[in-house]
Amino acid sequence: MGTSKLAICPSCGKPVYFQGGNNLAACACGKVWHRTGEALAKVKMELVEGSADLIQPGTTGNWKDVAFTVTGRLRVLFEDQAYNYWTLDCNDGVTRHLAEGYGLYTVCEALPFNDATIARKFRSDAQMLTLPDDREFWITARNESSRIEVEGTVFVHGLPDRHNSMEAASDTERVELVAYSGDVAVAFACHDVEPELLFLTNTREAEPEGKVFTCRTCNAENRVLTYPYGQSWVCGKCETRHSYASGQYATHGAQHTYNQEFCFDIGDSITIEGGDYQVVGLAYKYDTDSWTDYWHEYTLYSRLRGFLFLTESDGHWTYLKETRNAPKPTDARLHRIIFDKREFRRYSKYHYRILYALGEFPGNAFSNHEKTESMDYIAPPEILSIEKDHQNRVTWFRGKYVPRGVIAEQTTSSLLARAGIAPAQPSLINVNTETIVKSGGIALLLAMLVQILTGSMHTNRLIFDSNYIFSDSLNTQLFISPKFDLEKKSSNLELDFNAPLSNTWLELNATLVNAVNGNEYTAEEGIEYYSGTDDGEHWTEGSQSETIHFTKIPAGTYFLQITASRDSNMYTRAGLFTGKLIYDASTYRNIWIVVMLLLIWPAIMGTIRYYTEKVRWGNSEFADS
DSSP: OOOOOEEEEEOOOOOOEEEOOOEEEEEESEEEEETTEOOOOOOOEEEEOOOOOOOOOOOOEETTTTTEEEEEEEEEEESSEEEEEEEEEESEEEEEEEETTEEEEEEHHHOOOOOOOOOOTHHHHHOOOEEEEEEEEEEEEOOOSSSEEEEEEEOOSSOOOOOOOOOESSSSSSEEEESSSSSSSEEEEEEEGGGGGGGSSSOOOOOOOOEEOOOOOOEEEETTTTTTTEEEEEEETOOEEEEEEEEEEEOOOOOOOOOOOSSSSSOOOETTEEEEEEEEEEEEEEEETSSEEEEEEEEEETTTTTEEEEEEETTTEEEEEEEESSOOGGGSSSEEEETTTTTEEEEEEEEEEEEEEEEEEEEEETTTTGGEEEEEEEEETTEEEEEOTTTOOOOEEEEEEEEEHHHHTSSOOOOOOOOSSOEEEEOOSOOOHHHHHHHHHHHHHHHHHHHHHHHTTTTOEEEEEEEEOOOOTSSSEEEEOOOOEEEEEEEEEEEEOOOSSSSEEEEEEEEEEEETTTOEEEEEEEEEEEEEEEEEEEEEEEEEEEEEEEEEEEEEEEEEEEEEEOSSSSTTTTOOOEEEEESSOOOOHHHHHHHHHHHHHHHHHHHHHHHHHHHHHHHHHHHHT
16 A cells, blocks of 8 residues: 655645645545656546445455555546546555446556546547557547546546547457557557456445436436436436436436336346346337337446446347457457357348337437347347447347246336247257257267177077078968077077069968977068059159067077968959068167157257257248358
8 A cells, every 4th residue: 555645725725635656636625636756736527426336446356366455436427427536555565446337347457558648549430440569459449538536546548538448359358548648648558347356345335315316297206326427317307318428418308108018117127147127227129120029128226336228029038238358349240259169150130119118228228229230149148238339339138038937026017928939038948959960960970880789799690591481272271391509598589481473472470489498489460562653754652562570589499480361353462472581680779769769859859959940030030141
């Protein structure tokens, strides 16, 4: 910790404290002073009033094993948003900044580039940014400050008269350029961090008081609790829409529709993904491109986690939250994005209109909102959504499908029945098609390997291979084989038979008889074969061969009785057939049963997944992409 340094306010003579190496502080009289050596220069900034932000001067924390204490902040109001730039007095001797707003937290470290070199970057309107060390970035946002407020003591570069920002990202890192004047600008390396990983202590306990605005239509007073982050609201009395951005008060007219039913009311508490939020805004929107998609949207707010948007469409619930950990802007041109080790597919591209709204909303929600282009990418149960506003600023949101039960247990309202499959709704079969096919293939391969291994253990001994000739006068005739010995405790036999059939049939009834104890094992099978010509095309039907199986036959001495029956038509009936008896034969019948059983589950999974995805993508114009 640095030691406090005292200076005397040139305006009122009261003491002004500059903590450590900080060079910007405010006097109790409301003047803000910049110190260079012992000299004080007045800067055009205001004091933060009535703050209820979680972080405050004196808040302590830890980032990557570096302990820090917050000394103060600049609260910068841009065109339609507000961000805090907290000064961190770190125990490693480095002054860092914590950029914070809307639930996004970023530790900023100054890069060692010439200030004037960075300042020149602001004079270009290029879409790409090249730093002096030749690293290239895509510019994602440009913001010009309209008002700067001070709390505590802070460190800035140069004598500030502005706080303009340029945000840029590459595949692996983010930077933010801040111009403090026309000639002084600094590039910061940005390290996004979840608030829980900052381990903040000594935070502010005061609840938000917001700011009171008077409706220009009915003169009713409206308190916007989330101001200055929420800069749009709807009058609670006459429902006129308003905004207060860049110091300008604007009225945006009345509602497009009325009497909407919502499952939550303003002020209700909702817990999503372990975070506690309060409902501050309600909206009913529709897709102006398709004219068929309508949804209810709940704006939720938390002092720690910022804003979260909970949507309901056709009984399905999904949440979205702004994120800096996102694909690069050029990925939004693709139909498929590989991000965070998952493949996200483009599902929709649309513009929207707010038909009905109540409460308050972040930014200027009612001005130029119909010009915002939105695109959704899905990897159920996750969703990525990108918005490009009228100034081509790109904002990414990331979210998940919310199970119905999570919502049902937090509201007393009746929920709409679910219809269809939502874009981010997880499938009942939570595996992709490729995995299903691979699992079926692996099961088939294992079954075949087992068959090969077990087949190698069989002897496949030929007992006899004989021709059997019918007597001309008989259509049913008995044939008896010589005796033979079976040695294995239990095994199987196969009787393969075939006949030169032509437009006729043959049926065998085979009985295996134990010559010692008279036990019998009987099986029967028939064959038929027909052929002809139909409309000049030759056709055949049936087979001239078949196999009779005997299974689990115990050891002993046996003979085989074959009762053969044939067609009585003397012109087409069979005259002979061949029979071949194989002992301890390798059988493929059981393996095919096993294969079918093994493939049943992959087939069921594949069928369910196919129809789920068919319904899901039925409403998407990018289904074939």
